[in-house]
Amino acid sequence: MSARVLIVDDVPANVRLLQALLEAEYFEVHTAMNGPEALDVVQRVRPDIVLLDVMMPGMDGFEVCRRIKANPLTRQLPVILITALDQPEDRNKGFQAGADDYLVKPIDEMTLLTRLRALARFKFLQDELESSIGDELLLETRVDNEDDKPARLAVLLNEENANGQLAQWLREMHEPVMFSDPVQLLEGVRAGEFEGVLLEMPLNRHDTVRICSQIRAMTHGRQIPVMLLVHKADHKELAQALEVCASDYLNCPISRDELAARLRIQLRRWRYIQRLRESLRQSVTFSMIDPLTGLYNRRYLFTHGRAMVEEAAQRGRALSVLVMDLDYFKKVNDTWGHDAGDAVLQETAKRLSKQVRKLDVVCRIGGEEFAVLLSGSDGRMARMVAERLRCAIASKPFKIPTEEGEKDLHITISIGLASFENRNDTLEVLLKRADDALYQAKQQGRNRVIHHDPSLSSEEKAS
């Protein structure tokens, strides 16, 4: 993995040292010697991560960080503060400025590289989702005031700590659920019950990294925040834990402020990713749905329908297509107005959907025209379904709104039917055949089902 890293420090020797370290690991390094230059590079180069020295003349690192985090376009850019200041209040100042991490000099190389890789992985996922969402929806996805609300956390501590100060703090900030059995914790995470996990390291009776890796091996656990509470940090073991799975760690003894800050950072990041996903899922759903009737739309018919036809061809499965059109619908609109027309379309959608199975696809193609794809149904079965659909429309009057209150309207539908016949049939061919049959149904007096007869070409039938 490589990534673009911006190093900001006013001491050239420091810059060169970090630059050499990162370039040896094949990161792409950019540098800046002061705050304003850093902000400029952030805009121009769009780095993936910023390593930011705190003590600089003029604009200090806290201020640079604040400005990066105040700009909606760079708010999600990870910033690691690097400093000789190691007092708790300095740390808090850093986190309050919005820093994603805070490393105290002298910096352990392995820790830094592991941090960078973990942040880069997350940044790449974020970039991927953001670029799918595009600029138009992104702005709104970024704004959320719910990001700091209390979270349900799965917590596994050694017995002697399960009721101590830490547990107390967690209860004050969030909604911790204390586990003693990793299996139960994993089940809860798998069921999506938590927004974060806290594990003590080492645990007296379990392998922390193993539990952590089991969370990461779940499809839904891949990005959930997993925080380690570390005693007697063995650097190598910790680096491995971060490489394999952990999102962040806290060294014991833990300060309340740092616990709060690091949890907040992890939760915000996770919630942002979840929001991006949700926004994408919603967009996909909306893009396939006709807003008036809630049926699938034309786009869906042509994407999903094509795949259904290919599947039928490959597996030799039956497939039938109905194309249908409400009879004399223009009259409804002209006589009773648009609202009445819309009510008829909505009721039609309901009745059609009720008569088919879940795996069948009902679409509104446009205006008063509908299509149904019947998966696994040959011509004979499809004919029965079509007849059922025709009856569902014709058998019971439609209620429409008029200026004098509700009114009953008698509505009928004409249906053309075509079935998948040979491996060369495409969706377009099937729809064309069904359309021809629909034309026949209209010609022959409407309110009927016509099954396309493959032995006649459409020219012959139209004559």
Add this chain to the structure above:
Amino acid sequence: MSARVLIVDDVPANVRLLQALLEAEYFEVHTAMNGPEALDVVQRVRPDIVLLDVMMPGMDGFEVCRRIKANPLTRQLPVILITALDQPEDRNKGFQAGADDYLVKPIDEMTLLTRLRALARFKFLQDELESSIGDELLLETRVDNEDDKPARLAVLLNEENANGQLAQWLREMHEPVMFSDPVQLLEGVRAGEFEGVLLEMPLNRHDTVRICSQIRAMTHGRQIPVMLLVHKADHKELAQALEVCASDYLNCPISRDELAARLRIQLRRWRYIQRLRESLRQSVTFSMIDPLTGLYNRRYLFTHGRAMVEEAAQRGRALSVLVMDLDYFKKVNDTWGHDAGDAVLQETAKRLSKQVRKLDVVCRIGGEEFAVLLSGSDGRMARMVAERLRCAIASKPFKIPTEEGEKDLHITISIGLASFENRNDTLEVLLKRADDALYQAKQQGRNRVIHHDPSLSSEEKAS
């Protein structure tokens, strides 16, 4: 990183050996002793990667691989064949069965682990995109016959090979562009001109891994296939190259079939990811657009508009909202029919869009109702824009289709205007105020702009 790996081998000792190796690296391991059991586990556990022994009694590894790849639901699951068979024809048989990689025993541990991690990273990205797309669109995204067409490849070989057998093979299979300068190659990749990159390793005059990492540091280069052509393989160096950046490698001397197969695998995977992205982008776009007019829809107004209001509040920027409604539009539909009505809506959309700046947002809220968000415009400026929009509709007749040919229709629009006034204003509040003003415009005779007067409550004005 952790992942679910399925090990399939009929020799228990082999299974145990691999299992121990992978579990030490914190992979989640599942096992199967024969083909049918493997296919069952694939369905149940949904592993991220399959390690598959070739020589098994009953169903051999080739057949298991073929079946995994024949099922649309598991086609994208990476399969690594592991075997003692090291003849070129065995390898080809493996690739023809659809294997993603082919490792010959005894297996080098580092190579295997690096492969697994690279495949897992790719699989995770794929899972992420697939889960956003959802089952409905996925099937169709998976089907594509274009995946094996020739690709434009950026190639950098040492001078002595640039005109040799390899270059010849590449020209026969794909569209290689030969570079001698890495800077030019990187520019081409950055510009999105290529679907894959081939680099010789080592290069006489450049650092292959460095070039490779520079590709990966580009946002658009993160997943592009990068293939190494390796002489004198130094295992450690190669492992680092794979860890940092390379997608795959070929050992010299290269066989034509293996070159073709490995390129095909990489290109298919890349094209599939690109298709997933494209499908997501399209969905997002569709989900925000009114299909009749091409304007933004109601959903977009409420997502993006909300973000615009929050931005105005945070930055103290001006923002105005217009809500507008075509006058007597029902008559157009009733008298001239639906097609005429649609033509009027489409022409209205065109005229409105032409009169505003790119950063303003024009939406069709529904029916004949539109809204415009004017970013950075205070009431005075917005009033001028609104007046311009009103004129753009009223000043020139609309052409509508009728049964007797085109006809000119005089159309007007009423507009209500409201501006962002204080930090507590929400989008809903602004729209409500603009709506009240629109009501006044209709009351006062239509074809006019009414600016909501903040000094009057809506009750007073309505009286």
